[in-house]
Amino acid sequence: MSQRRIEVFWRLTGAREKHRIEPSADHLWCRDGLRGTLDVDPGPSADLERPWIKNTRHRRPPFPNAEEHLEVLHKFTKVDPQDPATRIASNQRDLGRIGRIVYRNALELKDTEVVAINDPFIDLEFMVRFLLFARYLGFSSPNSTDGRLPVQDGKLIVNGKLVTIVGERDPAAIPWSSAGAEYIVESTGVFTTTEKASARLKGSAKKVIISAPSADAPMFVVGVNLNKYDPAVKVISNASCTTNCLAPLAKIIHDNFGIVEGLMTTVHATTATQKTVDGPSHKDWRGGRSVNNNIIPSSTGAAKAVGKVIPSLNGKLTGLAFRVPTLDVSVVDLVVRIEKPATYEEIKATIKAAAEGSYKGIVEYSEDQVVSTDFIGHTASSIFDAGAGIQLSPNFVKLISWYDNEWGYSRRVCDLLVYAAAQDAKAGL
Structure with missing residues (x-):
């Protein structure tokens, strides 16, 4: 050939x-x-x-x-x-x-x-x-x-x-x-x-x-x-980079426990579209504020986009973003209500098995006390932070996953x- x-x-x-x-x-x-x-x-x-x-x-x-x-x-x-x-x-x-x-x-x-x-x-x-x-x-x-x-x-x-x-x-x-x-x-x-x-x-x-x-x-x-x-x-x-982080995590949870509905927040590093000093922004007034000293609420279509790549989740997820004054690495905060009751330990074990198996190289699992700069240059799409998540009930859980929004x-x-x-x-x- x-x-x-x-x-x-x-x-x-x-x-x-x-x-x-x-x-x-x-x-x-x-x-x-x-x-x-x-x-x-x-x-x-x-x-x-x-x-x-x-x-x-x-x-x-x-x-x-x-x-x-x-x-x-x-x-x-x-x-x-x-x-x-x-x-x-x-x-x-x-x-x-x-x-x-x-x-x-x-x-x-x-x-x-x-x-x-x-x-x-x-x-x-x-x-x-x-x-x-x-x-x-x-x-x-x-x-x-x-x-x-x-x-x-x-x-x-x-x-x-x-x-x-x-x-x-x-x-x-x-x-x-x-x-x-x-x-x-x-x-x-x-x-x-x-x-x-x-x-x-x-x-x-x-x-x-x-x-x-x-x-x-x-x-x-x-x-x-x-x-x-x-x-x-x-x-x-x-x-998007956020969809690439969120979608694998959401698919693992949905395939194993069933997602009824969920909300996603991404705490997102600075990008080139933001302003270094306050300036006019007619469509998004908050977006016109300086990225250097503000946490800026913003919109994102990443969660809804998951419904396009995973049709069974269409209409079940939505989300927003907070732009923060860091240069690189962002984090997804996913809160979901699941159909199948599970302990947080069971959920962690499921994600770990996926990261070591069929999702190796795309999803990674971490139990260490990490911060954002620890992931600069990471090639995985989604690095699950096992120690950062919390659970309110067997059907309601918050999951945290990091991603290098540039390199990964x-x-x-x-x-x-x-x-x-x-x-x-x-x-x-």
Whole structure:
């Protein structure tokens, strides 16, 4: 079977040995934690250091390496990591916060090659710095230790491969074909409907994956409803970060105890849509207040979106959000009334079994006394905090689950893309 190319900004090459990193037991966590020499071939033991981390138990992702991640991905998506049909290339529409982190997640999957990035608002020089210093945890680069990425003929060189840089404002004018891209990650947060996102389906483009909720595109949550994927659909959504945290937890509870109804609150970290100082916000007056010194009540469609990915919960969940002045990591507070009476210990045991079994890598279970920063860089969609929940009666319980709303969510974007590529290949598309 010929190698397939997909559009987001990478291609599964199967050449793991070209950029192999074999961290020791002390070097299990990911991306910004990998500081120091991280070159194309760092050798069997990269000289990595994590000077700011005192307790890394929870900041360690479930996947210490790309191979383990692909094994977990195969379990949920039925993708064979060795199947040439799953090899992909992709292009990025925007290099905002999620765009950058999807990019860096793709690089962390050892068999990926960056193909193209489109951002009409920044030039190449700034983009280089943006990619190198993309997060607040400090310097991290896929193939640079001196604060620079190599550039050749207006293209980036990442892991020895050229990355086409585009600056088109008009989505239909982006030259995906010249980069050989087939699958697009739409990460602007603007073109979130099927009609708007379809403007990217030009040239070689076959599919668009929206990294946000969509009003009309099918939404998918890895580990929950990938079995509903239809290769014929050209635009799909990875839902929201909060839905990706809530839906697996809700499905576990609903499948085992039956959810009668529930309310969800997410205490959500700052995002780029908020204001640093008070300013006008005509549709949402509270949203115009400074994020730096306020807890801001806000709306969220995450709970209702669960009803779209789990139809049996449609109309049974709703929720709201509180935006708080933290940089990353959010937490879901789910209060549900259940049909089948159960003790809190029984509920915890059920979630733990799911996290260690069929939901491994998507849901994680913790009994430690943790706080939000312990989960920065965590790749799981939902980390259940067993010690934080409470119960009023056998049918009424509050459950708490953490999520890195940036890194964990971006990893699911990558997973959905890989799954879509494999299913499309099987369908002959």
